[in-house]
Amino acid sequence: MAKIGISQDKFYFSTSKKEETIGLSRANYIxxxxxxxxxxxxxxxxxxxxxxxxxxxxxxxxYVPTSNKKIVVGFMASGHYPxxxxxxxxxxSLSKLDHNVRLDISGxxxxxxxxxxxxxxxxxxxxxxxxxxxxILVM
Numbered sequence: 670m671a672k673i674g675i676s677q678d679k680f681y682f683s684t685s686k687k688e689e690t691i692g693l694s695r696a697n698y699i700x701x702x703x704x705x706x707x708x709x710x711x712x713x714x715x716x717x718x719x720x721x722x723x724x725x726x727x728x729x730x731x732y733v734p735t736s737n738k739k740i741v742v743g744f745m746a747s748g749h750y751p752x753x754x755x756x757x758x759x760x761x762s763l764s765k766l767d768h769n770v771r772l773d774i775s776g777x778x779x780x781x782x783x784x785x786x787x788x789x790x791x792x793x794x795x796x797x798x799x800x801x802x803x804x805i806l807v808m
Contacts, residue, residue: 739771748781
């Protein structure tokens, strides 16, 4: 994260590396979804590490809205700083495009988004039980 300009005080760790290693070494298997994660675990734990990226169909998002109906993207996340950076980068990128998207943001991340004026396609919802009207849900 430091490589992309996030200061170390924004990092969140709930355990030390030593405690993480002890805990993860209790598992028979550790599944990583990225090769870099797999290398990290192999270097630090005694468990067998398996790297299995998600296997998605080429047309995993095969949705074409009818007429002028919006594509509703639900983003439910914690206020963990990398989530805040990611959603702000996504909003900034989407703002530069001509699109038909409504972005519904929920969870404790909403508190971390206060103080910035967002484009009209962004709907900051706070804490909700579910994002049932979303076409695409990112958690």
